[in-house]
Amino acid sequence: xxxxxxxxxxxxxxxxxxxxxxxxxxxxxxxxxxxxxxxxxxxxxxxxxxxxxxxxxxxxxxxxxxxxxxxxxxxxxxxxxxxxxxxxxxxxxx
Numbered sequence: 001x002x003x004x005x006x007x008x009x010x011x012x013x014x015x016x017x018x019x020x021x022x023x024x025x026x027x028x029x030x031x032x033x034x035x036x037x038x039x040x041x042x043x044x045x046x047x048x049x050x051x052x053x054x055x056x057x058x059x060x061x062x063x064x065x066x067x068x069x070x071x072x073x074x075x076x077x078x079x080x081x082x083x084x085x086x087x088x089x090x091x092x093x094x
Contacts, residue, residue, distance in 0.1 A: 002034065
């Protein structure tokens with residue numbers, strides 16, 4: 001289905017360095033994938049509704065209720081580094 005030249009061209013566009021063995025192997029693998037996709041295109045799905053969800057759950061979320069937050073001392077208890085008010089993290093921007 002695909003030629004070695006087509007795969008080499010796409011590899012070059014993607015800046016992939018492939019030797020002849022890899023080109024041969026990838027050409028076969030990509031051709032097999034495209035043959036499978038072409039086979040799927042033959043399936044008649046005209047009467048099948050699109051699947052938006054695989055599960056019939058109407059609302060799996062809990063109600064949004066105001067609750068007490070975690071006390072600051074307990075939230076900071078296991079922090080490797082903290083002040084009395086917050087976590088201390090390493091600076092990432094200089």
